Amino acid sequence: MSRMPKLPLAVTMGEPAGIGGDILLKAWVEHGGALPPFFVIDEPARLIGLARRLGLEVPVREITTPAEARDTFHQALPVLAQSLATSVIPGSPDPRNAPAVIASIDRAVALTLGGEAAGVVTLPISKHILHQGGFTHPGHTEYLAELAQKAGHPAVAPIMMLSCDAVKVIPVTVHLSLRDAIVSLTSEAIVTAGRQVAQSLRDFFARPNPRLAVAALNPHGGENGDMGREEIDIIAPAVAQLQAEGIDAFGPTPADTLFHPEARDGYDACLCMYHDQALIPIKTIDFHHGVNVTLGLPFIRTSPDHGTAFGIAGSGKANPSSFVAALRQAAEMVIRHERAVLAAERAAAHTPS
Numbered sequence: 001m002s003r004m005p006k007l008p009l010a011v012t013m014g015e016p017a018g019i020g021g022d023i024l025l026k027a028w029v030e031h032g033g034a035l036p037p038f039f040v041i042d043e044p045a046r047l048i049g050l051a052r053r054l055g056l057e058v059p060v061r062e063i064t065t066p067a068e069a070r071d072t073f074h075q076a077l078p079v080l081a082q083s084l085a086t087s088v089i090p091g092s093p094d095p096r097n098a099p100a101v102i103a104s105i106d107r108a109v110a111l112t113l114g115g116e117a118a119g120v121v122t123l124p125i126s127k128h129i130l131h132q133g134g135f136t137h138p139g140h141t142e143y144l145a146e147l148a149q150k151a152g153h154p155a156v157a158p159i160m161m162l163s164c165d166a167v168k169v170i171p172v173t174v175h176l177s178l179r180d181a182i183v184s185l186t187s188e189a190i191v192t193a194g195r196q197v198a199q200s201l202r203d204f205f206a207r208p209n210p211r212l213a214v215a216a217l218n219p220h221g222g223e224n225g226d227m228g229r230e231e232i233d234i235i236a237p238a239v240a241q242l243q244a245e246g247i248d249a250f251g252p253t254p255a256d257t258l259f260h261p262e263a264r265d266g267y268d269a270c271l272c273m274y275h276d277q278a279l280i281p282i283k284t285i286d287f288h289h290g291v292n293v294t295l296g297l298p299f300i301r302t303s304p305d306h307g308t309a310f311g312i313a314g315s316g317k318a319n320p321s322s323f324v325a326a327l328r329q330a331a332e333m334v335i336r337h338e339r340a341v342l343a344a345e346r347a348a349a350h351t352p353s
């Protein structure tokens with residue numbers, strides 16, 4: 001990437017007993033100069049200890065404002081200090097650290113909305129550990145939307161999209177049991193997701209005329225109602241609505257034949273009806289370069305596609321590529337947004353009042 005955002009990206013701590021710190025340190029060592037500058041909100045001492053454990057030479061420098069990060073980044077890893085309640089054992093999460101994990105997310109969002117950071121890149125949290133610590137949200141996606149709403153953006157409807165070069169997938173229902181996902185599926189949710197995805201593909205992914213595939217829910221697309229009516233009652237009307245709005249959408253299409261290479265050539269993004277229908281294909285096709293992007297927020301947020309991987313935390317085995325892709329994706333989205341704002345300002349300046 002030749003151009004970099006004007007401001008640094010804010011990276012959250014994630015679950016400190018997971019692989020977040022490992023991939024953060026590895027990314028800085030392996031790609032430092034080629035990465036968009038960022039700072040992390042974490043406890044400096046624990047990152048120093050983790051670097052030592054992993055045998056990585058990472059000078060950690062505590063900063064007090066994001067503005068210091070850009071100059072610091074190429075010599076040392078800039079860290080905005082967030083203290084933890086108790087010491088971290090890789091692979092053994094402790095809910096007492098949940099408030100620090102949440103505070104790191106809160107601060108990253110506040111700094112981004114406050115114009116001090118370019119966007120938010122989150123490291124993986126353990127939803128279960130945060131829930132034990134009192135967190136009531138299913139995941140980042142929903143929590144980030146609530147933070148945006150509290151900050152004065154009431155209409156925020158977050159949409160999860162996972163993206164790699166080969167495919168983009170959107171789970172229309174997200175963090176629900178499969179039973180609840182099926183019951184809660186509505187035409188409105190599909191249309192809302194389709195509209196947001198089409199707009200975001202135009203704004204951030206250079207797809208001026210995005211083509212959206214819409215997956216069926218049931219085997220064989222419901223076999224004309226013999227194997228379920230959701231296609232007839234819910235999904236087809238949503239596709240028709242999207243088409244009526246000028247969006248190039250097609251479906252419902254049986255999901256089992258939507259993800260082979262020739263099928264993927266036929267669309268820019270695929271709306272899927274539940275979490276695993278979307279995430280199994282992308283994680284199978286390109287686990288190490290998938291990026292989770294939250295669309296519809298008033299700020300840019302990306303994340304690696306994987307989780308905390310407790311089994312390999314602190315071992316040096318974690319692959320940082322998805323995190324690196326998340327940083328690059330966030331930076332690219334920030335730059336596209338900056339260009340669009342500039343173009344709009346120029347257009348306004350040339351419009352007679």
Ligand SMILES: NC(=O)C1=CN([C@@H]2O[C@H](COP(=O)(O)OP(=O)(O)OC[C@H]3O[C@@H](n4cnc5c(N)ncnc54)[C@H](O)[C@@H]3O)[C@@H](O)[C@H]2O)C=CC1
Binds near residue numbers: 140304310318
């Ligand atoms: N954005 C986020 O905060 C996310 C958080 N999670 C959370 O992560 C926790 C664990 O979830 P799992 O389903 O076990 O998925 P996981 O992604 O943590 O692990 C699945 C498998 O992939 C491996 N793996 C994951 N990332 C890797 C990497 N960078 N390099 C090498 N191997 C890697 C793990 O060792 C494990 O074998 C859950 O609590 C879940 O909620 C899961 C996905 C996203």
Ligand SMILES: NCC(=O)COP(=O)(O)O
Binds near residue numbers: 138139141292
């Ligand atoms: N499987 C994706 C995932 O769980 C990420 O959720 P979020 O924390 O980004 O909302």
